[in-house]
Amino acid sequence: MTARQRFFPRLAPNPDAFGSQTEKFARFMGTPQFLVWMTMFCVMWLLWNTLAPQSWRFDSATMGFTALTLMLSLQASYAAPLLLLAQNRQDDRDRVSVTEDRSRAERNLTDTEYLTREIASLRLAMRDVATRDFVRSELRNVLEEVLEERQGVEDAKAQRRRERERERFEREKDRDEKEREERERR
Template sequence: MEKSASAGPSHHFRFHRSLANLAPVFGDDWFSLRAEGFARFFGTPKFLIGQTLFVSTWIVLNLTGVVRFDVYPFILLNLAFSLQAAYAAPLILLAQTRQADRDKAHADADARHREDLALATQQRQEQVAELSARMMELLKQNTELTAMTKAMSERIEILTVEMHGRLSGK
């Protein structure tokens, strides 16, 4: 218990410190970080709303004849979607793999933390059992000493009465 009290308030992350060496496994290079950022962005409402507005504008402009660079059936738009999908799928898989690696590492750290807590609890229970046994032994010794004191007090009283009787001449 003294260890955790002296360790400070942020000590509950101590089991995750050993994961610091895993940063290269997660790919902290520029490409990996950007790829994961893009993959995370693909699932946001901002992206979905922005893409919906872009596609709607594209279709409306081409259908109304304001521009005519991609007339119906919107072959260029389909190619753009295919290109986006060709890049989005690997980026999403990369992000999922990186997240799975982080989740596994954190789950391992959490498991070590639970094991350490269980061990500390077991040690405390053993200490409590040992202290309880010692307390019972001391209580037993106290009871024996009290009985001996009582017996000696009774003996002293008897001797005092005898001496008083002899000295007073009775």
């Protein structure tokens, strides 16, 4: 057995599309353009039903323009729910926006706290890092030590050179004395 087919398809309007269209209309109702068009419509209605020939009139001035009053009441009865619908949709968007703002603020706070911790750890690490003045003073001290050692080495070399010269002088002196003694013996 097959399901019964409908002659007319079932209408399933998209609620978001309907809400979007009603919002557009509600937005239009809040513009100066709408007020100008509505004022022109009412003025034309009143002029037509007061100045036109009696057979052309469709709303009686003696009855207080009942049709115009009915149309304006009908428009107001539809305008209020449309405005409320637009306001509810705006509230929903605001709620989503507030939720997103709150989560963004939480992420920003988390990022800020992380950066604060990183900066604090860098400051602590910077305490252990040698400063330029400290490095300069240490280099100066090392240079002085190297120069002192070098001077000491040069002094030691000079001392050894003097000792060698003295020894050579002494040997030459001894040799000269031996030669003189030998010459004297001969």
